[in-house]
Amino acid sequence: MTLAPVLAALSDPVRLKIVRMLADGCELSCGAFGFPLAKSTLTHHLKVLRDAGVVSQRAVGTSRMTCLRKKDLDARFPGLLDSVLIAAAVAEGRRYAQKRKPATLH
């Protein structure tokens, strides 16, 4: 697990969302992410994250379950994942506030 590939894996909005969804320690199947994406696209994003060491995957029946390698990431790059998760949450909040803002102010 090296820094540049980890940052590259995190440098995509979909992959950031995947990481946020896994941040509380849950393990999700591909279908459970609920993205409006082609299965092959989601599989590609998960592969990029897995190759960089950000997530791990295991087969359960016919599903592939994905979880975040939070402990490994925190041990290797202290504080990095948390600051990325906070920044992603702030950015999401900003986008949400922007959408809700009325067009004109009185």
Next chain:
Amino acid sequence: MTLAPVLAALSDPVRLKIVRMLADGCELSCGAFGFPLAKSTLTHHLKVLRDAGVVSQRAVGTSRMTCLRKKDLDARFPGLLDSVLIAAAVAEGRRYAQKRKPATLH
């Protein structure tokens, strides 16, 4: 300045080195980085960092001086730059230790 492009800009070993060299607040000309790279390659890396908002550049005579937008990054993504810098320093130290390690231990 948005998160994914900032992470993408930081996800390259040369650009991480550039950011580390600028982290103490200094302003460097292209020549001062001292990389064994073609000028066009260095210019490309600096452009990626500038486009993402990681560095700013200003013309001084015939030179272009580059500095890190640390304050802006810290304000927008608290803790992110510091954790990346620490992770990059740790990785560099690890590489250095690896190189110095004797081939066999007695």
